[in-house]
Amino acid sequence: MTGSKSGKTHIIVVGNEKGGSGKSTSAMHIVVSLLERGFRVAIIDLDARQKSLARYIENRAAYAEQYNLKLTMPDVHILERSEGGSTAEMEQQDEENFAALIEGLSGKHDYILIDCPGSDSYLSRQAHISADTLITPLNDSFVDVDLLAKVNPDTYQVEKLSLYSEMVWEARKMRAMKDRGTIDWIVMRNRTSALDAKNKRRVHDVLTQLQKRVAFRYVPGFGERVIYRELFPKGLTLVDFKSGGREKMTMSHVAARQEIRRLMDDLKLPGWEKAAVAAAE
Numbered sequence: 001m002t003g004s005k006s007g008k009t010h011i012i013v014v015g016n017e018k019g020g021s022g023k024s025t026s027a028m029h030i031v032v033s034l035l036e037r038g039f040r041v042a043i044i045d046l047d048a049r050q051k052s053l054a055r056y057i058e059n060r061a062a063y064a065e066q067y068n069l070k071l072t073m074p075d076v077h078i079l080e081r082s083e084g085g086s087t088a089e090m091e092q093q094d095e096e097n098f099a100a101l102i103e104g105l106s107g108k109h110d111y112i113l114i115d116c117p118g119s120d121s122y123l124s125r126q127a128h129i130s131a132d133t134l135i136t137p138l139n140d141s142f143v144d145v146d147l148l149a150k151v152n153p154d155t156y157q158v159e160k161l162s163l164y165s166e167m168v169w170e171a172r173k174m175r176a177m178k179d180r181g182t183i184d185w186i187v188m189r190n191r192t193s194a195l196d197a198k199n200k201r202r203v204h205d206v207l208t209q210l211q212k213r214v215a216f217r218y219v220p221g222f223g224e225r226v227i228y229r230e231l232f233p234k235g236l237t238l239v240d241f242k243s244g245g246r247e248k249m250t251m252s253h254v255a256a257r258q259e260i261r262r263l264m265d266d267l268k269l270p271g272w273e274k275a276a277v278a279a280a281e
């Protein structure tokens with residue numbers, strides 16, 4: 001299976017400088033969705049302190065072994081920040097390490113998914129510049145929206161862009177200079193709750209305003225569901241839940257699977273639709 005029509009490895013970056021917005025959880029569900037459709041996927045965990053995505057996958061391998069299951073697995077890489085020397089020297093080293101890793105993986109995989117830490121780093125910027133698709137999960141709160149734009153407290157109008165949007169703007173410029181490439185930026189909501197309809201509506205309105213101004217595509221994403229928190233120790237995703245499998249499917253799980261499927265369709269990744277047709281034949 002080839003990730004894009006041109007056969008080029010497609011780079012997906014999951015990033016947001018806000019910690020705990022659901023980057024690693026979303027990343028894992030995207031990775032397993034791609035693997036299930038037969039794509040070859042490598043992951044790079046740039047959060048070398050927490051290693052949440054790499055650990056999620058370690059748990060998956062252990063669970064598969066324990067119950068003698070055949071679970072799809074990505075190729076896992078963790079890239080540490082370089083240490084020692086001046087800031088300029090460390091940045092130079094980071095840049096070289098990042099480029100070497102991408103070059104080594106390109107061509108061998110259809111997709112490379114990079115999970116970024118919840119704070120700014122030079123490596124994370126390199127990842128953003130290389131992204132073909134950038135996915136930013138956002139919790140349903142104005143604390144999260146604040147990293148994209150300052151919002152007027154009375155009118156909820158967008159006043160100016162803030163840190164993260166400016167960083168993506170810079171990354172887009174750098175990318176255009178590097179290889180004339182473009183970054184398809186998707187902002188997805190995560191942990192939306194049916195309980196706080198007013199806030200949900202306001203966040204929706206602000207993101208709708210912002211998407212034109214900052215040039216991202218705003219998509220619904222995932223609801224708040226206990227199951228997302230429970231899956232990590234087993235290394236499973238909702239994509240792995242199958243009828244007759246070890247895990248019991250509830251109505252909430254069915255709804256969650258639909259959310260994931262919808263997100264995957266919304267991402268418009270190269271080869272995604274075609275792979276579905278091929279699998280059905």
Ligand SMILES: Nc1ncnc2c1ncn2[C@@H]1O[C@H](COP(=O)(O)OP(=O)(O)OP(=O)(O)O)[C@@H](O)[C@H]1O
Pocket residue numbers: 018019020021022023024025026047050052116117118119190191192222223224225226228229230232
């Ligand atoms: N849709 C959801 N419903 C319920 N819980 C969720 C959902 N998405 C993520 N979580 C939980 O929220 C917490 C943070 O999620 P996650 O680790 O994916 O975020 P992150 O952005 O990668 O964090 P960090 O910035 O620390 O890397 C985890 O405990 C996770 O299980």
Ligand SMILES: [Mg+2]
Pocket residue numbers: 023024025047052053115116117118
């Ligand atoms: Mg994470």
